[in-house]
Amino acid sequence: xxxxxxxxxxxxxxxxxxxxxxxxxxxxxxxxxxxxxxxxxxxxxxxxxxxxxxxxxxxxxxxxxxxxxxxxxxxxxxxxxxxxxxxxxxxxxxxxxxxxxxxxxxxxxxxxxxxxxxxxxxxxxxxxxxxxxxxxxxxxxxxxxxxxxxxxxxxxxxxxxxxxxxxxxxxxxxxxxxxxxxxxxxxxxxxxxxxxxxxxxxxxxxxxxxxxxxxxxxxxxxxxxxxxxxxxxxxxxxxxxxxxxxxxxxxxxxxxxxxxxxxxxxxxxxxxxxxxxxxxxxxxxxxxxxxxxxxxxxxxxxxxxxxxxxxxxxxxxxxxxxxxxxxxxxxxxxxxxxxxxxxxxxxxxxxxxxxxxxxxxxxxxxxxxxxxxxxxxxxxxxxxxxxxxxxxxxxxxxxxxxxxxxxxxxxxxxxxxxxxxxxxxxxxxxxxxxxxxxxxxxxxxxxxxxxxxxxxxxxxxxxxxx
Amino acid sequence: xxxxxxxxxxxxxxxxxxxxxxxxxxxxxxxxxxxxxxxxxxxxxxxxxxxxxxxxxxxxxxxxxxxxxxxxxxxxxxxxxxxxxxxxxxxxxxxxxxxxxxxxx
Numbered sequence: 001x002x003x004x005x006x007x008x009x010x011x012x013x014x015x016x017x018x019x020x021x022x023x024x025x026x027x028x029x030x031x032x033x034x035x036x037x038x039x040x041x042x043x044x045x046x047x048x049x050x051x052x053x054x055x056x057x058x059x060x061x062x063x064x065x066x067x068x069x070x071x072x073x074x075x076x077x078x079x080x081x082x083x084x085x086x087x088x089x090x091x092x093x094x095x096x097x098x099x100x101x102x103x104x105x106x107x108x109x110x111x112x113x114x115x116x117x118x119x120x121x122x123x124x125x126x127x128x129x130x131x132x133x134x135x136x137x138x139x140x141x142x143x144x145x146x147x148x149x150x151x152x153x154x155x156x157x158x159x160x161x162x163x164x165x166x167x168x169x170x171x172x173x174x175x176x177x178x179x180x181x182x183x184x185x186x187x188x189x190x191x192x193x194x195x196x197x198x199x200x201x202x203x204x205x206x207x208x209x210x211x212x213x214x215x216x217x218x219x220x221x222x223x224x225x226x227x228x229x230x231x232x233x234x235x236x237x238x239x240x241x242x243x244x245x246x247x248x249x250x251x252x253x254x255x256x257x258x259x260x261x262x263x264x265x266x267x268x269x270x271x272x273x274x275x276x277x278x279x280x281x282x283x284x285x286x287x288x289x290x291x292x293x294x295x296x297x298x299x300x301x302x303x304x305x306x307x308x309x310x311x312x313x314x315x316x317x318x319x320x321x322x323x324x325x326x327x328x329x330x331x332x333x334x335x336x337x338x339x340x341x342x343x344x345x346x347x348x349x350x351x352x353x354x355x356x357x358x359x360x361x362x363x364x365x366x367x368x369x370x371x372x373x374x375x376x377x378x379x380x381x382x383x384x385x386x387x388x389x390x391x392x393x394x395x396x397x398x399x400x401x402x403x404x405x406x407x408x409x410x411x412x413x414x415x416x417x418x419x420x421x422x423x424x425x426x427x428x429x430x431x432x433x434x435x436x437x438x439x440x441x442x443x444x445x446x447x448x449x450x451x452x453x454x455x456x457x458x459x460x461x462x463x464x465x466x
Numbered sequence: 467x468x469x470x471x472x473x474x475x476x477x478x479x480x481x482x483x484x485x486x487x488x489x490x491x492x493x494x495x496x497x498x499x500x501x502x503x504x505x506x507x508x509x510x511x512x513x514x515x516x517x518x519x520x521x522x523x524x525x526x527x528x529x530x531x532x533x534x535x536x537x538x539x540x541x542x543x544x545x546x547x548x549x550x551x552x553x554x555x556x557x558x559x560x561x562x563x564x565x566x567x568x569x570x571x
Binding site for chain 1: 483486487488489490491492493494495498502505506508509510512513514515516517518519521524525526527528529530535536538551552555556557564566567568569
């Protein structure tokens with residue numbers, strides 16, 4: 001486990017360390033490990049200087065961040081893991097970056113990711129796969145695999161990722177760290193490269209729930225540059241019952257598709273929390289099995305629209321040699337060369353599901369079933385304070401194991417997409433180790449009840465202590 | 467609706483994929499063109515599962531209720547560096563214009 005923000009802050013306050021030492025410790029670890037793990041696409045040289053210029057009383061003073069490479073930092077390269085943006089330099093700060101700067105945090109580099117955040121293994125990066133620190137032959141999960149490993153391997157205190165269908169929670173589970181996706185609309189996405197806009201949220205990786213909350217509190221809130229954000233004061237903490245927390249265990253998450261190793265680990269973890277002011281109740285979310293098909297359709301549709309801007313003229317490379325016969329040919333060649341196979345596959349699928357003959361049958365049908373999934377959660381949250389599920393159906397898989405079969409790869413997100421579809425806050429925390437590999441548990445909260453979700457997650461974290 | 471869904475053909479030909487790739491403006495490699503029809507069929511077959519759900523009386527979801535339109539003055543903002551700076555970031559440019567390959571229709 002790496003060093004927490006709180007620990008670094010304490011040591012800086014007590015003069016047990018200096019900004020130079022804090023940063024150089026991280027940099028030397030990156031220098032040692034980055035070659036084999038391929039975590040950072042760019043490492044910054046100005047981090048110490050930045051930290052020395054910050055006011056030590058600021059809430060994020062001392063915190064060193066890794067930033068997923070789809071979040072813009074002014075003057076720094078931002079590739080989104082895609083060759084098409086290989087030479088793109090950001091012209092402004094994302095709102096989350098602006099806020100971290102204001103609150104005293106600094107950045108150490110940009111982390112590797114699946115191209116345009118599309119993938120569950122970080123194998124789809126245009127710049128090579130990232131490796132799991134627990135076993136270099138295994139994937140770290142994705143798409144924010146670089147950020148997950150950066151925190152897990154101790155290369156920074158905390159990291160930002162983006163979560164569309166599980167891209168923060170799933171790699172957090174695979175790398176044994178905390179990964180959090182907020183309520184849809186809690187954190188601004190201005191300056192975050194869009195994938196599927198009705199799901200996309202910025203998320204946080206950290207070593208502890210306490211650190212996660214600190215970062216979340218520093219970056220949340222309304223932003224006029226992202227129209228879905230709302231005024232948000234951090235959420236409510238009241239529980240349904242006065243003297244205990246009620247946590248729902250949905251039966252649909254413990255049946256199909258879950259590996260016996262994960263199932264055993266989770267059941268053992270759950271058995272430890274009985275009788276500790278936490279009441280586990282069986283619940284049902286009947287439309288769970290439709291979540292992945294719903295996500296598949298809506299996500300691809302939104303991707304095909306969002307990726308239209310990468311034409312190789314305004315953004316990205318222009319690779320063509322000779323004169324073109326038509327503007328279409330120019331676009332096709334640029335995008336054909338600049339985008340990877342998974343990105344192209346989703347553009348083609350999304351073009352299909354949005355085409356006039358199929359729009360009702362696919363896109364509208366999916367949005368209708370989405371409404372039913374949202375309704376399942378609404379009903380469940382009348383009775384419970386949080387819902388507990390496995391974060392992933394399997395342990396981290398081998399590099400290359402699923403890359404040839406897109407559908408099997410997408411099944412890695414089966415337990416995380418429901419919270420994305422429903423705009424709910426969710427956090428993955430480590431609960432056990434199996435065969436030396438980390439297992440994560442997901443806690444899903446009601447909309448804008450982050451405060452309560454963190455409280456519950458902290459209780460579980462204490463009980464499981466790994 | 468659900469009955470209609472069951473009847474949708476999910477055979478995707480190479481030619482259809484070529485058409486979709488043209489509409490989406492992505493040139494596929496020969497290898498991709500070989501694999502994508504099958505991959506697309508697999509995904510479309512998988513999502514056919516939704517036809518089991520009765521959505522006769524369900525309104526489609528479009529946005530979370532907290533959100534509404536946000537209006538602002540159409541003014542340049544502090545984070546904008548102006549067009550000159552943005553044009554400079556493109557691979558080829560001249561006199562504050564983007565330069566692209568010549569196109570002959």
